[in-house]
Amino acid sequence: MSGASFATGGATASATYQKVGSIRAERRRVLIGAYIALAVFVVFFLLPPVYMLITSLKSSAEIADLSGNPWIVTRPTLQNYWELLTEGNYLLHFRNSIIVTACVVAITMVISILAAFSLSRMRFWGSGVLATGVFLTYLVPETLLFIPLFQIIGGIGMYNNLWAMVLIYPTLTVPFCTWIMIGYFSSIPKELDEAALIDGANHFQMLWKIFIPVALPGILAATIFAFTVSWAQFLYPMAFLVSSEQMVLTTGIVSDLIRGDTFVWGKIMAGALMAALPPLLVYAFLMDYYIAGLTAGATKG
Amino acid sequence: MAQVTLRKIVKEYEGGVQAVKGIDLDIDDHEFVVLVGPSGCGKSTTLRMIAGLEEITSGDIAIGGSIVNDIPPRDRDIAMVFQNYALYPHMTVFENMAFGLTLRKFPKEEIKRRVDNAARILDIGTLLERKPKALSGGQRQRVAMGRAIVRDPKVFLFDEPLSNLDAKLRVQMRTEIKKVHQTVRTTTVYVTHDQVEAMTLADRVVVMNHGVIEQVGPPTELYHHPVTKFVAGFIGSPAMNFIPGRLVNGGAALNVVLPDGITLPVPAERAGRYAAHAGREILFGIRPEHLTEIRPNDHRPHLAAFEAAPEVVEPMGMETLLHFWMQGNEICARVDPATPAEPGVKQTLAADMSQMHLIDPQTEKVL
Numbered sequence A: 001m002s003g004a005s006f007a008t009g010g011a012t013a014s015a016t017y018q019k020v021g022s023i024r025a026e027r028r029r030v031l032i033g034a035y036i037a038l039a040v041f042v043v044f045f046l047l048p049p050v051y052m053l054i055t056s057l058k059s060s061a062e063i064a065d066l067s068g069n070p071w072i073v074t075r076p077t078l079q080n081y082w083e084l085l086t087e088g089n090y091l092l093h094f095r096n097s098i099i100v101t102a103c104v105v106a107i108t109m110v111i112s113i114l115a116a117f118s119l120s121r122m123r124f125w126g127s128g129v130l131a132t133g134v135f136l137t138y139l140v141p142e143t144l145l146f147i148p149l150f151q152i153i154g155g156i157g158m159y160n161n162l163w164a165m166v167l168i169y170p171t172l173t174v175p176f177c178t179w180i181m182i183g184y185f186s187s188i189p190k191e192l193d194e195a196a197l198i199d200g201a202n203h204f205q206m207l208w209k210i211f212i213p214v215a216l217p218g219i220l221a222a223t224i225f226a227f228t229v230s231w232a233q234f235l236y237p238m239a240f241l242v243s244s245e246q247m248v249l250t251t252g253i254v255s256d257l258i259r260g261d262t263f264v265w266g267k268i269m270a271g272a273l274m275a276a277l278p279p280l281l282v283y284a285f286l287m288d289y290y291i292a293g294l295t296a297g298a299t300k301g
Numbered sequence B: 001m002a003q004v005t006l007r008k009i010v011k012e013y014e015g016g017v018q019a020v021k022g023i024d025l026d027i028d029d030h031e032f033v034v035l036v037g038p039s040g041c042g043k044s045t046t047l048r049m050i051a052g053l054e055e056i057t058s059g060d061i062a063i064g065g066s067i068v069n070d071i072p073p074r075d076r077d078i079a080m081v082f083q084n085y086a087l088y089p090h091m092t093v094f095e096n097m098a099f100g101l102t103l104r105k106f107p108k109e110e111i112k113r114r115v116d117n118a119a120r121i122l123d124i125g126t127l128l129e130r131k132p133k134a135l136s137g138g139q140r141q142r143v144a145m146g147r148a149i150v151r152d153p154k155v156f157l158f159d160e161p162l163s164n165l166d167a168k169l170r171v172q173m174r175t176e177i178k179k180v181h182q183t184v185r186t187t188t189v190y191v192t193h194d195q196v197e198a199m200t201l202a203d204r205v206v207v208m209n210h211g212v213i214e215q216v217g218p219p220t221e222l223y224h225h226p227v228t229k230f231v232a233g234f235i236g237s238p239a240m241n242f243i244p245g246r247l248v249n250g251g252a253a254l255n256v257v258l259p260d261g262i263t264l265p266v267p268a269e270r271a272g273r274y275a276a277h278a279g280r281e282i283l284f285g286i287r288p289e290h291l292t293e294i295r296p297n298d299h300r301p302h303l304a305a306f307e308a309a310p311e312v313v314e315p316m317g318m319e320t321l322l323h324f325w326m327q328g329n330e331i332c333a334r335v336d337p338a339t340p341a342e343p344g345v346k347q348t349l350a351a352d353m354s355q356m357h358l359i360d361p362q363t364e365k366v367l
């Protein structure tokens, strides 16, 4: 009985209301708009790498032949890649880049994590000024810094020495990494480290066992930044490294594959593409980990 | 287990803010002491100084007889439960509770035994493998308490541990905390701004205001014998009514004369206590529960009747609150729900003068 009266009520209600617009149609319009915007974006950013790939698969003769369509490879070859990997200093440059980047990332993270922790957690005389100062140093462009740095590097006898890069890249990475981590660390409740201290941890244990694991997403973001900056740095190695065996990828490709005004385009493109692989791998790996860290425990149980 | 002693504790933050202005407090072994007061009165600061999270500007803190002023938190053998629980998000419930014991290099079996025991007391045995994110607020609260219990410390410190829970759960966890204390009997210092929590949990309540202690005592003593206007108004809900008036010597007895000419006789046994203040301006204080309807066959001595027209009538079920105004002073009375009460209609109310308080308006001390 009550069911019957209920049904009647429902029928009356649906007859009274008029349909005005539809959520589904609205959502479709939004989706289509999003896809168009994304497509434009993808084309814009993927065209250069695609063109690089095409060029890297051509022989020098085919590149020099201006009669064909530059977007089409008629006789694809891996010769450019093969020659890079077997002759010349490309592998050495690759190794140098890895050494420099790994060292710089490690040094940067140790300094920045400690600096960011103290600046976000401990209040001491001048800590506020220091935090702002850290960021201001980041604003000084490297194109201004390399002249005085040249004096310093020369003065300590490290001109044309790969390890000079390990020494000076952190001047670029530490300020910014510290800055973004100060922001992230401040968002972590301080009761967490206090609980650890009360539970019996000393400051080092608290940092290592509690704080760093909790702050990992922020730390990884900073790591990605430090990695990208070190891997792609061009100006400093250009200014401070002159002999090929000391060079890193960015300058090595340019100096070894450009002879006067002869550009070995096929190899330059192949070298640049392979040089772009490590950042891709790092991004892919860290991003997965980063997201896993963010959602850990949220879905379990 | 241990006593906690505070001697002339002062805390001045940089910038010159004195959060705590010289506190003396003795807490006994096994005692449950609640620090209560309005927000910003220095409760948390006091607790954090006991924990060692905040340096003391001057004074001495002793735990178990030895002065701990310069001892870091990890060596004070205390455990603390925070308002936001501060569970380690990357660890399971078991690891959270075991963390302190692991750091102190307890053997594995002992850690397991203690965690299982605490889990049993708190009824969280089924949650041990979960991460904090997968717990409800009440469960997180239990884990935070478990983390404190397993350590078997000298002192438990709680900083507003129930403030993040909804009202129903808060009452439930309040009982739980009391039960845990009755089981483990660890000396406890508990901070809250909620006077009901303070009254229900405490062996002794410490009422703080503006960085000083206003009064220390068992809950009933604070309720019946507040020593300052602040304590009188802070303890009890709805709060005590304060009405400015005058103490007049009416020949046979002292009278309190209120605005609108209402005259209430002071009980004879209080005459000696108040005699010196006759003829002076005073604040008359009386709790809403001592302003009632006239009951048939009411044998309470010292009832004084007066007329008032309530402006707001609030039926609460077990009682009805009447609000009326006496020359700008809002006054609340608690009457039996069966009492007929209409807004704007005068009715007779009775003040139980044996429960009255007189306050010196200058010093705000209860006379």
Ligand SMILES: Nc1ncnc2c1ncn2[C@@H]1O[C@H](COP(=O)(O)OP(=O)(O)O)[C@@H](O)[C@H]1O
Residues within 6 Å of the ligand: B013, B014, B017, B018, B019, B037, B038, B039, B040, B041, B042, B043, B044, B045, B046
């Ligand atoms: N780190 C700090 N620096 C400066 N002032 C503080 C700090 N912490 C608390 N205070 C001030 O000290 C007073 C007491 O704070 P607190 O002990 O947290 O009060 P509550 O009783 O609410 O717990 C407040 O006025 C607060 O603003």
Ligand SMILES: [Mg+2]
Residues within 6 Å of the ligand: B043, B044, B045, B160
């Ligand atoms: Mg507080």
